[in-house]
Amino acid sequence: MIDPFGRTVDYLRVSVTDRCDFRCVYCMAENMTFLPKKDLLTLEELDRLCSGFIDKGVKKLRLTGGEPLVRKNIMELVRSLSRHLDSGALEELTLTTNGSQLSRFSSELIDCGVKRINVSIDTLDHDKFAKITRWGHLSKVMEGLEAARNAGLAIKINAVALKEVNEFEIEEMMRWAHGEGFDLTLIETMPLGEIDEDRTDQYLPLSLVKKRLEENFTLTDIPYKTGGPARYVEVEQTGGRLGFITPLTHNFCESCNRVRITCTGTLYMCLGQDDAADLRQPLRNSEGNDLLYKAIDEAIGRKPKGHDFIIERQGQAPSVGRHMSMTGG
Ligand code: SAM
Ligand code: SF4
Numbered sequence: 265m266i267d268p269f270g271r272t273v274d275y276l277r278v279s280v281t282d283r284c285d286f287r288c289v290y291c292m293a294e295n296m297t298f299l300p301k302k303d304l305l306t307l308e309e310l311d312r313l314c315s316g317f318i319d320k321g322v323k324k325l326r327l328t329g330g331e332p333l334v335r336k337n338i339m340e341l342v343r344s345l346s347r348h349l350d351s352g353a354l355e356e357l358t359l360t361t362n363g364s365q366l367s368r369f370s371s372e373l374i375d376c377g378v379k380r381i382n383v384s385i386d387t388l389d390h391d392k393f394a395k396i397t398r399w400g401h402l403s404k405v406m407e408g409l410e411a412a413r414n415a416g417l418a419i420k421i422n423a424v425a426l427k428e429v430n431e432f433e434i435e436e437m438m439r440w441a442h443g444e445g446f447d448l449t450l451i452e453t454m455p456l457g458e459i460d461e462d463r464t465d466q467y468l469p470l471s472l473v474k475k476r477l478e479e480n481f482t483l484t485d486i487p488y489k490t491g492g493p494a495r496y497v498e499v500e501q502t503g504g505r506l507g508f509i510t511p512l513t514h515n516f517c518e519s520c521n522r523v524r525i526t527c528t529g530t531l532y533m534c535l536g537q538d539d540a541a542d543l544r545q546p547l548r549n550s551e552g553n554d555l556l557y558k559a560i561d562e563a564i565g566r567k568p569k570g571h572d573f574i575i576e577r578q579g580q581a582p583s584v585g586r587h588m589s590m591t592g593g
Contacts, residue, residue: 536571
């Protein structure tokens with residue numbers, strides 16, 4: 265799949281549920297209205313949809329959410345998709361998780377050919393963690409990380425940089441992650457969906473974080489790529505890798521290789537734009553895949569050049585009305 269700007273689209277992110285067992289302050293409001301279960305694609309439909317994309321050239325597939333591991337029977341989907349790893353059609357099957365269910369699922373994930381996962385942790389302080397996630401427990405996530413490591417999964421930690429919340433903890437988090445053998449990627453908050461707080465209060469530019477780290481560490485740019493938008497540096501003093509995802513301070517759209525589908529089968533061609541294509545109807549209207557392929561081709565044909573995120577003042581609507589939990593980041 266090649267878009268109008270000549271970019272090859274070979275990475276699909278699939279939000280398998282909009283529900284979550286956490287309520288992170290930058291991601292969701294505390295009282296969220298979730299989709300009625302009947303609107304969700306079934307696991308079989310998700311499998312068919314993903315397989316259609318793999319037929320069309322997707323090489324990397326990431327399950328996300330909401331929290332992907334709280335979707336009922338999710339491992340049935342993972343196991344079924346792993347056939348594309350066995351056949352060589354798919355190069356990587358992975359997921360982004362909050363880690364709360366990893367104690368339960370890590371060995372099965374490895375068994376299904378998942379090799380590495382992203383786990384989101386914004387702080388190492390138990391009280392702060394409870395405040396950020398509203399409903400989460402850091403100890404449970406730490407147990408999950410241990411289980412994942414013991415099972416043999418490679419782990420990357422994702423942390424959203426939050427002004428005054430984890431702003432002065434980033435050095436400690438980096439030392440911890442690298443000490444454990446995990447990569448760490450920092451993410452700028454993006455203006456997606458109504459939340460209960462003011463985003464200008466949360467926004468911490470990573471250019472500033474990097475500058476502060478450089479006072480104590482030697483950061484060397486490296487060409488390392490995981491198929492995502494992070495730019496990596498190697499940290500001489502820890503020997504670890506640190507990634508920066510900077511949608512606001514440094515736009516990376518020129519190398520965008522991905523599209524996203526929601527758990528209702530809506531395809532978003534850009535995380536930062538509202539244009540979308542419904543794939544549920546073409547999926548349901550025919551047993552064959554011709555209608556689906558046609559809808560995918562039409563959608564890729566109008567993938568936009570990029571996003572135009574800005575962090576607004578209080579009272580203004582977010583750049584994009586939907587929450588990150590719909591498209592999974
Ligand atoms: N629940 C899983 C998790 O937390 O990893 C997967 C879904 S979550 C929406 C995916 C990633 O998006 C997480 O790393 C989360 O921190 C990040 N995220 C959520 N809302 C965000 C926002 N408004 N700006 C930047 N990152 C956000
Ligand atoms: Fe849930 Fe992930 Fe959003 Fe936190 S960031 S509320 S864990 S979906």
